[in-house]
Amino acid sequence: MPGFACRPRRHHPQQYLHLSTTAAEEVWLWEFADCPNFADAHAGCNIYSCMNVDRLHQLLKGLFEDHTWEWNVGFLKDSYGQENGLDLIDEPFSIIPHFSDTHQFGEKLTRVKQWTCAEYKDMVKVWLPALAPLLKVYPDHFKLIKSVADFILIASYHSHTETILKYTQDVLRGISSNIHLFLPYRKSHSMSKIPNIHSLLHYIECIREMGSANNSDTKISEATHKNLIKDGYHSFNKVTYIPQMLRWEMRLFHIKSRVSILLHIIKSDPLSSKADICR
Numbered sequence: 001m002p003g004f005a006c007r008p009r010r011h012h013p014q015q016y017l018h019l020s021t022t023a024a025e026e027v028w029l030w031e032f033a034d035c036p037n038f039a040d041a042h043a044g045c046n047i048y049s050c051m052n053v054d055r056l057h058q059l060l061k062g063l064f065e066d067h068t069w070e071w072n073v074g075f076l077k078d079s080y081g082q083e084n085g086l087d088l089i090d091e092p093f094s095i096i097p098h099f100s101d102t103h104q105f106g107e108k109l110t111r112v113k114q115w116t117c118a119e120y121k122d123m124v125k126v127w128l129p130a131l132a133p134l135l136k137v138y139p140d141h142f143k144l145i146k147s148v149a150d151f152i153l154i155a156s157y158h159s160h161t162e163t164i165l166k167y168t169q170d171v172l173r174g175i176s177s178n179i180h181l182f183l184p185y186r187k188s189h190s191m192s193k194i195p196n197i198h199s200l201l202h203y204i205e206c207i208r209e210m211g212s213a214n215n216s217d218t219k220i221s222e223a224t225h226k227n228l229i230k231d232g233y234h235s236f237n238k239v240t241y242i243p244q245m246l247r248w249e250m251r252l253f254h255i256k257s258r259v260s261i262l263l264h265i266i267k268s269d270p271l272s273s274k275a276d277i278c279r
Contacts, residue, residue, distance in 0.1 A: 147174035
């Protein structure tokens with residue numbers, strides 16, 4: 001990708017609107033939808049200054065799982081055989097020692113279709129030693145996954161200095177110099193996820209302007225999503241689950257509102273008769 005590690009420049013989407021799918025793939029871009037930008041009518045509004053980076057979806061889910069992990073699985077299957085390659089990947093992950101706070105992945109890691117954010121982080125911690133024996137004769141391929149792991153871990157720091165940001169820029173150059181090795185294993189459906197790779201160029205800029213990437217991580221909102229959506233879905237028989245989930249959430253909010261009112265009454269006048277009733 002020419003200019004991957006250079007400072008990003010703003011491009012107007014009009015120049016990409018008429019690209020065919022083939023042409024878009026050749027220049028590592030995606031087709032833009034023909035829709036107006038809501039910020040065009042607002043003077044002084046820069047949409048790029050309103051958006052910050054998202055480690056969960058751009059790095060862990062995007063760069064790691066959707067791209068680099070799938071590329072490595074495809075490469076190792078071609079190198080060691082379709083089924084043998086998967087077994088060779090699963091084996092080192094299954095024998096990881098039981099350290100504290102480290103997920104145990106079992107013997108069928110490559111067969112799992114969905115992981116959580118915490119499990120992605122655990123995979124990033126251990127995938128270098130796990131895949132090193134398989135990639136020892138492919139040093140450039142190993143350099144790419146090392147650069148990806150370095151970038152994800154550095155972006156997870158709670159604070160950054162100019163020296164650390166310089167390390168981040170060096171890691172970007174490492175990704176740029178070796179990413180072409182996995183282009184044959186890029187899946188067609190992953191074209192829509194290319195913005196996750198492009199977002200790497202903005203991390204240093206956003207950290208300088210807005211602080212640590214932890215400030216904009218959507219992990220916090222994902223916790224709410226788990227409570228309101230996943231817990232509700234698993235509470236029912238999966239038949240007409242949307243109306244059931246809506247009723248479940250409405251009742252939950254009513255109960256929480258009622259509890260909040262009772263606690264407020266107790267706190268405001270703990271010695272009153274109303275407080276005794278609330279208790």
